[in-house]
Amino acid sequence: MTLPDGVVRRAFDGRERLVTSGEPVYGEPTDGQWRVWDVGRSKLGAMFELGMDVQLSGGESVLYLGAASGTTVSHVADFAGPTYAVEFAPRPVRDLVSVAADRSNLFPLLKDARRPETYAHVVESNLDVIVQDVATRGQATVAARNAIFLDDDGLLLAAIKARSEDVTADPEAVYDRVLEELAETYEVLETRSLAPYHDDHLGVVARKQ
Amino acid sequence: MTDDAWFAGLPPGDTEEAIDSIASGSAATPRAWPSIAVDEGYADSEAEYYDRLRDATIEAARRAVRSREQADDSQLVHAVRSMDDTERIANELAERTAEWAGTLFEEAEPTVAGVRSLAGREPQTDAEGHVLALAEQVDALAEEAEALRSFIERQTPQIAPNLDAMAGSVLAARLIALAGGLESLAKKPSGTVQVLGAEDALFAHLAGRGTSPKHGIIFTHEYVRGTHPDNRGSAARAFAGKLAIAARIDHYSGEYREEIHEELRDRIATIQARTDGGDE
Numbered sequence: 455m456t457l458p459d460g461v462v463r464r465a466f467d468g469r470e471r472l473v474t475s476g477e478p479v480y481g482e483p484t485d486g487q488w489r490v491w492d493v494g495r496s497k498l499g500a501m502f503e504l505g506m507d508v509q510l511s512g513g514e515s516v517l518y519l520g521a522a523s524g525t526t527v528s529h530v531a532d533f534a535g536p537t538y539a540v541e542f543a544p545r546p547v548r549d550l551v552s553v554a555a556d557r558s559n560l561f562p563l564l565k566d567a568r569r570p571e572t573y574a575h576v577v578e579s580n581l582d583v584i585v586q587d588v589a590t591r592g593q594a595t596v597a598a599r600n601a602i603f604l605d606d607d608g609l610l611l612a613a614i615k616a617r618s619e620d621v622t623a624d625p626e627a628v629y630d631r632v633l634e635e636l637a638e639t640y641e642v643l644e645t646r647s648l649a650p651y652h653d654d655h656l657g658v659v660a661r662k663q
Numbered sequence: 664m665t666d667d668a669w670f671a672g673l674p675p676g677d678t679e680e681a682i683d684s685i686a687s688g689s690a691a692t693p694r695a696w697p698s699i700a701v702d703e704g705y706a707d708s709e710a711e712y713y714d715r716l717r718d719a720t721i722e723a724a725r726r727a728v729r730s731r732e733q734a735d736d737s738q739l740v741h742a743v744r745s746m747d748d749t750e751r752i753a754n755e756l757a758e759r760t761a762e763w764a765g766t767l768f769e770e771a772e773p774t775v776a777g778v779r780s781l782a783g784r785e786p787q788t789d790a791e792g793h794v795l796a797l798a799e800q801v802d803a804l805a806e807e808a809e810a811l812r813s814f815i816e817r818q819t820p821q822i823a824p825n826l827d828a829m830a831g832s833v834l835a836a837r838l839i840a841l842a843g844g845l846e847s848l849a850k851k852p853s854g855t856v857q858v859l860g861a862e863d864a865l866f867a868h869l870a871g872r873g874t875s876p877k878h879g880i881i882f883t884h885e886y887v888r889g890t891h892p893d894n895r896g897s898a899a900r901a902f903a904g905k906l907a908i909a910a911r912i913d914h915y916s917g918e919y920r921e922e923i924h925e926e927l928r929d930r931i932a933t934i935q936a937r938t939d940g941g942d943e
Contacts (some may be wrong), residue, residue: 522918536697536713543824543916543917543918543919544727544728544731544821544917545728545916545917545918546916546917546918547724547727547728548725548728550724551721551724551725551728554717554720554721554724555721558713558714558717559713559717560717561716561717561720561721562720562721562724563685563720563723563724564723564724564727564728564731570693571689571690571691572689574667574689574690574691574692574693575667575668575669575684575685575688575689575690575693576669576685576688576696576716576720577693577696578693578694578695578696578697579692579693579694579695579696580695589918589919589920589921590919590921591921602692602693603693617921617922617925618921618922620925621921621922621925621926621929622925622929
């Protein structure tokens with residue numbers, strides 16, 4: 455698979471690491487303009503690292519659902535175009551705002567990803583990509599509702615967290631249920647466990663249909 | 664055409680209204696806002712549109728965070744203490760009023776509700792005037808207690824989403840109040856959370872009198888009270904353990920985490936099953 459423009463592999467302390475170019479955000483190691491993308495702290499980073507075919511070339515317009523304090527979305531904004539970052543909890547948004555202040559293409563929104571109508575007046579249509587990392591029940595529903603923002607063949611890159619749906623059930627059974635619901639709106643292209651970087655998470659690449 | 668857009672009707676450069684609109688606006692479906700903004704003269708170019716969008720979203724997010732955080736835990740502590748005081752005073756005054764009212768009005772019941780039902784009548788004598796004035800006070804106090812309760816129910820989920828979901832708004836607020844704030848609650852070990860509100864019993868125990876208390880204020884919750892007495896200690900310990908974790912998540916991250924709630928529900932079900940199938 456190929457990495458999008460703006461994401462490269464570079465040797466850090468003798469180890470090949472993913473890096474992007476931008477202002478440092480969370481104390482990650484840097485070398486000149488390059489800063490390490492800590493894949494242990496980023497599910498999207500883990501999807502890249504594990505070689506999933508994320509089909510990005512760089513410069514895409516992005517809606518990021520579940521931006522939290524901006525760790526991952528800061529790297530996305532480094533290689534993508536306009537990046538809308540939705541997060542529901544106020545405390546992490548405080549950090550997200552300072553990440554956005556250092557970047558010209560990152561738009562923070564304190565909104566609930568389960569209610570796209572509360573930000574459809576701000577987020578533009580025909581986006582290239584949705585990145586989703588929300589730790590709530592009903593992750594497939596969130597992806598389906600937000601499909602209105604995607605271009606006809608827009609892409610969904612999701613990290614499905616089994617424990618958010620049902621702590622007691624077997625993760626595999628949870629994934630099957632989520633994927634089945636996703637298939638109503640998206641064509642699932644690839645799935646892969648994000649272990650060893652993230653336990654009980656499934657990386658999903660899907661295309662809107 | 665573009666009534667839905669966040670910039671609809673705004674003069675370019677009016678940041679205040681733009682911030683408002685981002686915070687409170689809505690649209691059924693998104694549209695190609697950048698090109699619409701250029702077509703309608705809100706911005707000269709898409710680059711300028713994105714600049715304005717960026718300034719407005721950053722400031723809107725900053726303000727929204729500030730106002731959500733101002734719904735802070737100290738307000739909640741005052742509210743829950745005030746609610747308790749108002750309820751207690753309403754009860755005491757209702758008792759006094761009902762005793763007097765019983766000599767003047769036949770149907771006066773010795774409860775807050777009974778006394779409240781007297782409020783608003785026309786007094787026929789001086790004595791009735793005093794009784795009905797007291798009844799008005801009881802009514803006003805009870806009404807304020809209800810208003811405080813709904814204030815607490817609105818505020819707690821904002822301040823402590825996990826404690827709120829786990830314990831219910833009022834118990835969560837009481838735990839925060841007993842600990843002296845969310846931060847202090849987040850720093851308490853679960854054994855302390857377990858006996859918050861049972862300080863008298865705890866200190867009696869430490870002084871060598873009596874057994875150690877199994878539960879404090881958390882006894883009011885169904886997880887403890889709904890468990891067979893033989894297992895209440897286990898239930899209280901499990902509940903307090905998860906409450907302590909919920910308080911830490913609420914204080915340090917502020918994000919709702921479903922898994923701790925599921926784990927607790929499972930744990931309580933297991934504990935309650937010990938007696939449900941056994942000696943009952």
